[in-house]
Amino acid sequence: MTLPILTVKALKKYFPYKKDLFVKAVDGVDFEIFPGETLGLVGESGSGKSTVAYTIVGMYAPTQGKIHYNGEDISRLSKNRSHEMKGNIQIVFQDPGSSLNPQRSVGKTLSFPLHLHQRNRKSGFPTTAVELLDSVGLPEENLYRFPRMMSGGERQLVAIARALATGPNLMVLDEPTSALDVSVQAKVINRLLALQKRFDLSYLFITHDLSLMRNVAHRVAIMYLGKICEIATIKEFFERPLHPYTKMLLSSIPVATEEEEALKPDTAPSSGEIPSPVNIPTGCGFHLRCPMKMDVCTRHDPETTSIAPDHKVRCHLFSGAS
Protein backbone atom coordinates (compact mmCIF):
# COMPACT_ATOMS: atom_id res chain seq x y z
CA MET A 1 0.00 0.00 0.00
CA THR A 2 1.37 3.44 -0.90
CA LEU A 3 1.64 5.72 2.09
CA PRO A 4 0.82 9.43 1.79
CA ILE A 5 3.66 11.91 1.58
CA LEU A 6 1.56 14.53 3.37
CA THR A 7 -1.28 14.03 5.83
CA VAL A 8 -3.29 17.01 7.08
CA LYS A 9 -5.56 16.15 10.00
CA ALA A 10 -8.25 18.36 11.58
CA LEU A 11 -6.24 21.46 10.68
CA LYS A 12 -7.47 24.79 12.03
CA LYS A 13 -5.97 28.22 11.60
CA TYR A 14 -7.69 31.10 13.40
CA PHE A 15 -6.44 34.69 13.35
CA PRO A 16 -7.31 37.07 16.22
CA TYR A 17 -9.60 39.83 14.96
CA LYS A 18 -11.16 41.78 17.84
CA LYS A 19 -11.67 40.93 21.49
CA ASP A 20 -12.98 37.33 21.61
CA LEU A 21 -13.42 37.31 17.82
CA PHE A 22 -11.43 35.25 15.37
CA VAL A 23 -11.16 34.96 11.62
CA LYS A 24 -11.65 31.21 11.14
CA ALA A 25 -9.65 30.99 7.93
CA VAL A 26 -9.22 27.20 8.13
CA ASP A 27 -11.67 25.33 10.31
CA GLY A 28 -11.03 21.57 10.40
CA VAL A 29 -9.47 20.38 7.17
CA ASP A 30 -8.39 16.79 6.41
CA PHE A 31 -6.64 15.48 3.32
CA GLU A 32 -3.70 13.41 2.12
CA ILE A 33 -1.33 13.73 -0.81
CA PHE A 34 0.40 10.66 -2.26
CA PRO A 35 3.82 10.44 -3.98
CA GLY A 36 3.69 11.76 -7.54
CA GLU A 37 0.12 12.98 -7.09
CA THR A 38 -1.46 16.38 -7.73
CA LEU A 39 -4.23 17.38 -5.38
CA GLY A 40 -6.11 20.45 -6.56
CA LEU A 41 -7.40 22.67 -3.75
CA VAL A 42 -10.08 24.86 -5.26
CA GLY A 43 -12.12 27.68 -3.77
CA GLU A 44 -13.25 31.27 -4.12
CA SER A 45 -11.20 34.03 -2.62
CA GLY A 46 -11.72 33.93 1.17
CA SER A 47 -12.27 30.16 1.25
CA GLY A 48 -9.02 29.59 3.20
CA LYS A 49 -7.10 27.68 0.52
CA SER A 50 -4.00 29.90 0.65
CA THR A 51 -3.98 29.76 4.46
CA VAL A 52 -3.83 25.95 4.19
CA ALA A 53 -0.85 26.34 1.84
CA TYR A 54 1.02 28.76 4.09
CA THR A 55 0.42 26.56 7.15
CA ILE A 56 1.79 23.49 5.39
CA VAL A 57 5.00 25.28 4.40
CA GLY A 58 5.40 26.64 7.95
CA MET A 59 4.65 30.33 7.36
CA TYR A 60 1.81 30.02 9.90
CA ALA A 61 1.58 27.77 12.96
CA PRO A 62 -1.65 25.76 13.12
CA THR A 63 -4.17 26.77 15.78
CA GLN A 64 -5.10 23.08 16.06
CA GLY A 65 -4.58 19.88 14.13
CA LYS A 66 -1.61 18.05 12.69
CA ILE A 67 0.49 18.06 9.54
CA HIS A 68 2.64 14.98 8.87
CA TYR A 69 5.25 14.72 6.13
CA ASN A 70 6.28 11.10 5.47
CA GLY A 71 4.98 10.28 8.93
CA GLU A 72 6.94 13.07 10.69
CA ASP A 73 5.03 15.77 12.53
CA ILE A 74 5.82 19.13 10.92
CA SER A 75 3.07 21.15 12.60
CA ARG A 76 5.62 23.80 13.49
CA LEU A 77 6.77 27.08 12.05
CA SER A 78 9.34 26.89 9.30
CA LYS A 79 12.07 28.39 11.53
CA ASN A 80 11.74 25.39 13.86
CA ARG A 81 11.83 22.81 11.09
CA SER A 82 15.00 20.95 10.22
CA HIS A 83 17.07 22.23 7.33
CA GLU A 84 16.35 19.03 5.43
CA MET A 85 12.59 19.34 5.96
CA LYS A 86 12.61 22.90 4.61
CA GLY A 87 14.18 21.57 1.44
CA ASN A 88 11.62 18.76 1.09
CA ILE A 89 8.61 21.08 0.83
CA GLN A 90 8.79 24.14 -1.42
CA ILE A 91 6.24 26.77 -2.41
CA VAL A 92 5.72 28.73 -5.62
CA PHE A 93 3.70 31.91 -5.10
CA GLN A 94 1.16 33.53 -7.35
CA ASP A 95 3.14 36.66 -8.12
CA PRO A 96 6.76 36.01 -9.13
CA GLY A 97 7.26 39.80 -9.32
CA SER A 98 7.09 40.08 -5.54
CA SER A 99 8.52 36.66 -4.63
CA LEU A 100 11.85 37.23 -6.46
CA ASN A 101 14.41 39.68 -5.05
CA PRO A 102 14.61 42.53 -7.61
CA GLN A 103 18.21 43.28 -6.58
CA ARG A 104 19.44 39.74 -7.29
CA SER A 105 20.35 38.36 -10.69
CA VAL A 106 18.74 35.08 -11.68
CA GLY A 107 22.11 33.36 -11.26
CA LYS A 108 22.39 34.52 -7.63
CA THR A 109 18.73 33.70 -6.94
CA LEU A 110 19.31 30.10 -8.03
CA SER A 111 22.81 29.63 -6.61
CA PHE A 112 21.83 30.52 -3.04
CA PRO A 113 19.42 27.59 -2.37
CA LEU A 114 21.63 25.27 -4.44
CA HIS A 115 24.54 25.99 -2.12
CA LEU A 116 22.42 25.87 1.05
CA HIS A 117 20.91 22.45 0.27
CA GLN A 118 23.80 20.78 -1.53
CA ARG A 119 24.24 18.09 1.17
CA ASN A 120 20.59 17.08 1.45
CA ARG A 121 19.58 17.37 -2.19
CA LYS A 122 18.40 14.05 -3.62
CA SER A 123 20.30 12.64 -6.57
CA GLY A 124 18.92 13.33 -10.02
CA PHE A 125 18.06 16.97 -9.32
CA PRO A 126 19.93 19.80 -11.06
CA THR A 127 23.13 20.80 -9.26
CA THR A 128 23.98 24.05 -11.06
CA ALA A 129 22.06 27.22 -11.89
CA VAL A 130 22.46 26.47 -15.60
CA GLU A 131 20.91 23.00 -15.15
CA LEU A 132 18.06 24.52 -13.16
CA LEU A 133 17.37 27.04 -15.93
CA ASP A 134 17.50 24.25 -18.49
CA SER A 135 15.01 22.17 -16.48
CA VAL A 136 12.42 24.97 -16.81
CA GLY A 137 13.25 25.64 -20.47
CA LEU A 138 15.17 28.90 -20.03
CA PRO A 139 18.51 29.48 -21.80
CA GLU A 140 21.76 30.07 -19.94
CA GLU A 141 21.98 33.79 -20.74
CA ASN A 142 19.18 34.38 -18.21
CA LEU A 143 21.74 33.90 -15.44
CA TYR A 144 22.77 37.55 -15.78
CA ARG A 145 19.30 39.06 -16.05
CA PHE A 146 17.31 40.66 -13.24
CA PRO A 147 13.58 40.03 -12.63
CA ARG A 148 12.60 43.47 -14.03
CA MET A 149 14.17 42.50 -17.37
CA MET A 150 11.96 39.40 -17.72
CA SER A 151 8.36 38.72 -18.66
CA GLY A 152 5.88 37.45 -16.05
CA GLY A 153 6.09 33.93 -17.49
CA GLU A 154 9.90 33.90 -17.41
CA ARG A 155 9.89 35.18 -13.81
CA GLN A 156 7.50 32.40 -12.78
CA LEU A 157 9.75 29.80 -14.43
CA VAL A 158 12.69 31.19 -12.43
CA ALA A 159 10.58 30.91 -9.25
CA ILE A 160 9.85 27.26 -10.13
CA ALA A 161 13.55 26.64 -10.81
CA ARG A 162 14.41 28.18 -7.43
CA ALA A 163 11.91 25.84 -5.71
CA LEU A 164 13.54 22.87 -7.48
CA ALA A 165 17.00 23.88 -6.25
CA THR A 166 16.51 22.21 -2.86
CA GLY A 167 15.45 18.88 -4.43
CA PRO A 168 11.91 18.85 -2.99
CA ASN A 169 9.39 15.98 -2.91
CA LEU A 170 6.35 18.19 -2.45
CA MET A 171 5.65 21.54 -4.08
CA VAL A 172 2.82 23.81 -2.98
CA LEU A 173 1.72 25.82 -6.00
CA ASP A 174 -0.29 28.83 -4.89
CA GLU A 175 -2.20 29.97 -8.00
CA PRO A 176 1.03 29.74 -10.02
CA THR A 177 -0.52 30.90 -13.29
CA SER A 178 -3.29 33.27 -12.27
CA ALA A 179 -1.08 36.40 -12.53
CA LEU A 180 0.11 35.44 -16.03
CA ASP A 181 -1.23 36.23 -19.49
CA VAL A 182 -3.46 33.49 -20.84
CA SER A 183 -0.95 32.91 -23.64
CA VAL A 184 1.80 31.86 -21.21
CA GLN A 185 -0.34 30.00 -18.67
CA ALA A 186 -0.36 26.79 -20.75
CA LYS A 187 3.42 26.96 -21.15
CA VAL A 188 3.98 27.15 -17.39
CA ILE A 189 1.42 24.40 -16.69
CA ASN A 190 3.03 22.08 -19.26
CA ARG A 191 6.42 22.71 -17.70
CA LEU A 192 5.07 21.89 -14.24
CA LEU A 193 3.58 18.62 -15.55
CA ALA A 194 6.89 17.68 -17.20
CA LEU A 195 8.85 18.45 -14.02
CA GLN A 196 6.43 16.37 -11.97
CA LYS A 197 7.09 13.36 -14.18
CA ARG A 198 10.82 13.86 -14.31
CA PHE A 199 11.36 14.34 -10.56
CA ASP A 200 8.35 12.35 -9.25
CA LEU A 201 7.03 15.45 -7.48
CA SER A 202 3.81 15.71 -5.51
CA TYR A 203 1.84 18.93 -5.98
CA LEU A 204 -0.72 20.71 -3.86
CA PHE A 205 -2.16 22.97 -6.55
CA ILE A 206 -4.15 25.90 -5.14
CA THR A 207 -6.48 27.59 -7.60
CA HIS A 208 -9.87 29.21 -8.09
CA ASP A 209 -9.98 27.83 -11.64
CA LEU A 210 -11.86 24.55 -11.49
CA SER A 211 -11.65 23.93 -15.25
CA LEU A 212 -7.84 23.92 -15.03
CA MET A 213 -7.98 20.95 -12.65
CA ARG A 214 -9.45 18.61 -15.26
CA ASN A 215 -6.09 18.35 -17.04
CA VAL A 216 -3.75 18.88 -14.13
CA ALA A 217 -4.97 17.15 -10.95
CA HIS A 218 -5.47 13.52 -9.96
CA ARG A 219 -7.90 14.47 -7.20
CA VAL A 220 -9.63 17.69 -6.31
CA ALA A 221 -10.85 19.17 -3.01
CA ILE A 222 -13.34 22.03 -2.89
CA MET A 223 -13.01 24.52 -0.03
CA TYR A 224 -15.73 26.79 1.28
CA LEU A 225 -15.45 28.98 4.38
CA GLY A 226 -12.44 27.16 5.78
CA LYS A 227 -13.76 23.62 5.25
CA ILE A 228 -13.52 21.01 2.52
CA CYS A 229 -17.03 20.39 1.23
CA GLU A 230 -16.16 17.72 -1.37
CA ILE A 231 -13.07 15.71 -2.28
CA ALA A 232 -12.87 13.13 -5.07
CA THR A 233 -10.81 11.76 -7.93
CA ILE A 234 -11.01 13.92 -11.05
CA LYS A 235 -13.09 11.32 -12.91
CA GLU A 236 -15.56 10.88 -10.07
CA PHE A 237 -15.67 14.62 -9.47
CA PHE A 238 -16.58 15.65 -13.00
CA GLU A 239 -18.89 12.69 -13.65
CA ARG A 240 -20.66 12.64 -10.30
CA PRO A 241 -20.43 15.99 -8.46
CA LEU A 242 -22.59 15.89 -5.33
CA HIS A 243 -22.24 18.97 -3.15
CA PRO A 244 -24.58 21.84 -4.14
CA TYR A 245 -21.64 24.27 -4.04
CA THR A 246 -19.56 22.03 -6.32
CA LYS A 247 -22.47 21.89 -8.75
CA MET A 248 -22.72 25.68 -8.69
CA LEU A 249 -19.03 26.00 -9.50
CA LEU A 250 -19.20 23.41 -12.26
CA SER A 251 -22.23 24.99 -13.88
CA SER A 252 -20.29 28.26 -14.21
CA ILE A 253 -17.18 26.96 -15.95
CA PRO A 254 -16.78 27.36 -19.70
CA VAL A 255 -16.80 24.12 -21.73
CA ALA A 256 -15.03 23.38 -25.00
CA THR A 257 -16.85 20.26 -26.23
CA GLU A 258 -20.37 18.82 -26.38
CA GLU A 259 -19.17 15.98 -24.19
CA GLU A 260 -18.14 18.45 -21.47
CA GLU A 261 -21.45 20.32 -21.86
CA ALA A 262 -23.34 17.07 -21.26
CA LEU A 263 -21.44 16.56 -18.00
CA LYS A 264 -22.35 20.01 -16.64
CA PRO A 265 -24.78 19.78 -13.72
CA ASP A 266 -28.19 21.27 -14.24
CA THR A 267 -27.87 23.82 -11.44
CA ALA A 268 -28.15 27.57 -11.13
CA PRO A 269 -24.77 29.26 -11.68
CA SER A 270 -22.92 30.52 -8.64
CA SER A 271 -24.75 33.34 -6.93
CA GLY A 272 -24.14 35.45 -3.85
CA GLU A 273 -20.84 35.91 -2.11
CA ILE A 274 -18.91 33.88 0.39
CA PRO A 275 -19.75 35.19 3.91
CA SER A 276 -17.05 36.73 6.10
CA PRO A 277 -15.00 34.13 7.99
CA VAL A 278 -15.41 36.40 11.06
CA ASN A 279 -19.16 35.91 10.97
CA ILE A 280 -19.75 32.34 9.84
CA PRO A 281 -23.44 31.40 9.67
CA THR A 282 -24.68 28.71 12.06
CA GLY A 283 -25.25 25.25 10.62
CA CYS A 284 -23.85 24.60 7.17
CA GLY A 285 -21.68 27.54 6.08
CA PHE A 286 -23.20 27.34 2.59
CA HIS A 287 -26.88 27.49 3.59
CA LEU A 288 -27.29 31.20 2.73
CA ARG A 289 -26.52 30.39 -0.94
CA CYS A 290 -27.74 26.81 -1.21
CA PRO A 291 -30.72 26.02 -3.47
CA MET A 292 -31.15 22.64 -1.70
CA LYS A 293 -31.24 24.02 1.86
CA MET A 294 -33.28 22.07 4.44
CA ASP A 295 -34.28 23.05 7.99
CA VAL A 296 -31.45 21.04 9.50
CA CYS A 297 -28.92 22.99 7.43
CA THR A 298 -29.48 26.20 9.40
CA ARG A 299 -28.98 24.40 12.72
CA HIS A 300 -26.28 21.77 12.30
CA ASP A 301 -22.98 21.79 10.48
CA PRO A 302 -22.83 18.55 8.45
CA GLU A 303 -20.17 15.89 9.01
CA THR A 304 -18.11 14.48 6.15
CA THR A 305 -19.67 11.37 4.57
CA SER A 306 -17.81 8.79 2.46
CA ILE A 307 -19.74 8.12 -0.75
CA ALA A 308 -17.09 5.91 -2.39
CA PRO A 309 -13.49 4.99 -1.48
CA ASP A 310 -12.22 8.17 -3.17
CA HIS A 311 -15.21 10.44 -2.81
CA LYS A 312 -16.26 12.33 0.34
CA VAL A 313 -18.85 15.05 0.72
CA ARG A 314 -19.88 17.32 3.58
CA CYS A 315 -23.61 17.91 3.20
CA HIS A 316 -26.81 16.86 5.02
CA LEU A 317 -28.26 15.60 1.74
CA PHE A 318 -25.83 12.66 2.02
CA SER A 319 -25.54 12.27 5.78
CA GLY A 320 -29.07 10.98 6.32
CA ALA A 321 -30.08 14.04 8.38
CA SER A 322 -33.31 15.93 7.62
Ligand code: SF4
Ligand atom coordinates in the same frame (compact mmCIF):
# COMPACT_ATOMS: atom_id res chain seq x y z
FE1 SF4 B 1 -27.00 22.87 1.11
FE2 SF4 B 1 -27.76 21.84 3.43
FE3 SF4 B 1 -25.98 20.57 1.96
FE4 SF4 B 1 -25.34 22.81 3.19
S1 SF4 B 1 -25.89 20.89 4.17
S2 SF4 B 1 -24.85 22.28 1.11
S3 SF4 B 1 -27.23 23.98 3.03
S4 SF4 B 1 -28.12 20.96 1.43
